[in-house]
Amino acid sequence: MPTLWIALFALVLSVVGYALGRRRAMVSADGDIRNLHSRPNYYGVNAALTGLVPAFLVLALWTLGQPLFLQNSVSGMISDAQIEETGSLGLVMSDVRRVADGLDQAVAEGAMDAETAGNVRIDLTDVRARLGEVGVALGSAVSQETLRAAQAYRAQSSFGDLLKTIVVLGIALAGISYAVMRTNATFRARNVVESGVRWLLIAAASIAILTTVGIFLSLIFNTVEFFRLYPAGDFFFGTTWQPSFTGRGGSSQLGVLPLLWGTFYISLIALAVAVPIGLFSAIYLSEYASPRVRSVAKPLLEVLAGIPTIVYGLFALLTVGPLLLRVFGDDTVGWMQGGTAVMTAGLVMGIMLIPFVSSLSDDIINAVPQAMRDGSLGLGATHSETVRQVILPAALPGIVGAILLAASRAIGETMIVVLGAGAAARLSLNPFDAMTTVTAKIVSQLTGDSDFSSPEALVAFALGMTLFVITLGLNVLALYIVRKYREQYE
Template identity: 70%
Template sequence: MPVFWLILIVLGLAAVGYIIGRQRALASAGGDSRHLHSLPSYYGSNVSIKVMVPAFFLMIVWLLAQPFVIEGRVSGMIPESEIREGSSASLLMAEVRRASEGLENAVAGGFMTDEEARNARADLSDVTQRLKDAGQVVTNTITQPILKAAQAHRAMVKSSNLYMSIAVIAIAVAGVFWGLAGAKADFRARNVVERSIRWLLVAAASIAILTTIGIVLSLIFNTVEFFRLYPASQFFFNPTWLPSFGGGIDADGNPLSKLGIIPLLWGTLYISLIALAVAVPIGLFAAIFLSEYAGPKTRAIAKPMLEVLAGIPTIVYGLFALLTVGPLLIGVFGDDGLGWMQAGTAVMTAGLVMGIMLIPFVSSLSDDIINAVPQAMRDGSYGLGATKSETIKQVVLPAALPGIVGAILLAASRAIGETMIVVLGAGAAARLSLNPFEAMTTVTAKIVSQLTGDADFASPEALVAFALGMTLFIITLGLNVFALYIVRKYREQYD
């Protein structure tokens, strides 16, 4: 049974349980809700919670554990002779999963019958062609062991889904009877519901923490695997980025792929610095104007128009850089102008457009922080004879500095993680140069390029994406620690 329909069945049982639980509680009180310990809705909610929480918990745990259990059983069916040179068991299992999903899609699309999909003696070329006709990505002709493993994988998935549906529905039905057992006048339904809601909120809050832990662990494990295959010294200190997806080593035993992060890191920092040089002054000045000088009517118009920039998709900014800003800069700095710029894709193009994109991040947050400075501090400055500009410079901005640092940090993190503007505006050249009118690339752009297509996660050319991501994570973490230091320092001064 599809998960969607299973969810609908559980929700339907929860709704029926709510109605019956509410009515049964009222009936136990002779139809007078004043004789109930809790409001009637609490008795219905108690039944619904006891239906949904155990059923959905079982479903989530089952769906998370199912791939590991099935793949662990299927992997033992594949002989080691099937693992070709340059491949790995994980890559082979990925091929099995694709073939299993392809068989299911082919049956659903009418390209083959269920009996043909289960036929262990089927013609391999015919099966491969039918999977391709069904839109499934197949890298090469499926071998007999891969087909048998895929058929077993498909059968196990279908059986597991059936057992999961039966178990979840059984748990939901048991939850109905469990909840109805408490639909009595003296049952403290409100206490149970409030306690359940509190634990649900704790679980919801824990999702963010667990997600962060999962992201970090996935980066760490794959980064360790990358450094097991590729020397860390060449990754951090080699000034050349030239991946070779064919792999191999040269006569000196060094990898043919040159995966040095230095040119990518330089491009990331260079473009981000130009973007911040554009966004921070303009955004900060705009925030000062809106909070200290603009009238209510001007502020009501200017601030929403400024914040519209934050809602524009980054791909649109990338097209703007490619079609408008790039040609404009060529007209000024190209062969017809100063002769410094050879093409529209350059660091300056991406930096300027990215700076425009970051303006609302700086201005909106800085405006809110400046408005949060107590008016009494301004009045005291005016009372001592300071002018408006002196008050802003010597009183308001120092008091708001921790928040402004936070806004700049958010803009810096956004700039470091930007991809589409860089791809379309800065080009794809990995180089070390101080010339802002040359094409360069960033870490995020290369993460995308390394994982585009059929990535072999057993090769360092694909695993390097995780090492690049880990590096960015550490950089942004360092920025946060530095910003926290600045915030604490100035908060001690103004508290």
């Protein structure tokens, strides 16, 4: 039975469990809910959850674990000679899986009957051609050994699926009946459900955290691999970025400094645009605007945050770049050679960041107690004096936090840079020069046909890691600042 059907079936069982639990509780209370410890719904939910949660947990683990288990047990059947011939065990095993899935598919589509599929022999049938008919393409003719392994794979996996169905539904049934058995008028179903809800929330939170850890680990292995091939000193302190794709190894210069400088410079310009505009609009919206204006203007401003960055990139490439070129190009002052430049990307990125700064700052300024405003106005301060001397200082930690969050957004931004800043990695002070950033180079190192064992490709992971550490540091700093000064007015 496919996983989806098992899940649906378990769900149906739990609905039945809900009804049973609820009814049993009502019966044990002689139909009067005042005799129950909890309201009847809680007994129902308790029965449903006791069955459903462990069943789903086992289902998820089993579905993830079964392929790994089968892989191990079947790979023993592959001889060393076969592995040598194909290249690696991984490739053989992927062939095995394809053949196995192909046979299953052929049976499902009626191209073979189940018995034929079970007894396919390489010397009697052209397996590759037959599978090709049902749309499963194989790279080479199937060897006897692969076919045998595939048959074993099929047998074990269908046995595993059957076992999975039985175990999962069994657990669901057992859980539901246990919960229904326990149900009586004095059973504290409400407390049980309450702690169940707590665990559900904990699980959700830990998934988010574990994913972060997982991303970090996936980066770190490749980064370590990169530093084995390329000296760390040259990476961190090299001032030239010149990856070579023709002569592999040795001839590439992979210094990160030009990229970091580009990232830093573009982010700086972006923040120089976004912080004043964002902050001022936040002050206007929260302090001066009438509720009507605010209710229209704030969503409009936040629309900016909803525009995909690739659209901003196009805006940079087609509008801002040519415009800047006309003003600062060869025709006038000659500072700018092409439309793609640090300034182009920085300006457009700044526009993108305005809603981040303004929306967060607006919330923070609104959180400053009215008593502060009254106190200042009551002393004869004007509105802008109040904003400047009382509200902004009170909201400053939050505003700094908002700015740092915008900064980490700027550092991680890719599409605007790819389209607006050019691709040349260089260390220059002229903001009208084309430069590039860490993110843009990660894209260019990994696009196309890349060999994942060369330093030229692996450097992308080291770059990703560097970015991750920088933005993580900024976020931690932002949190620290916000937390340290948060309780100043209370």
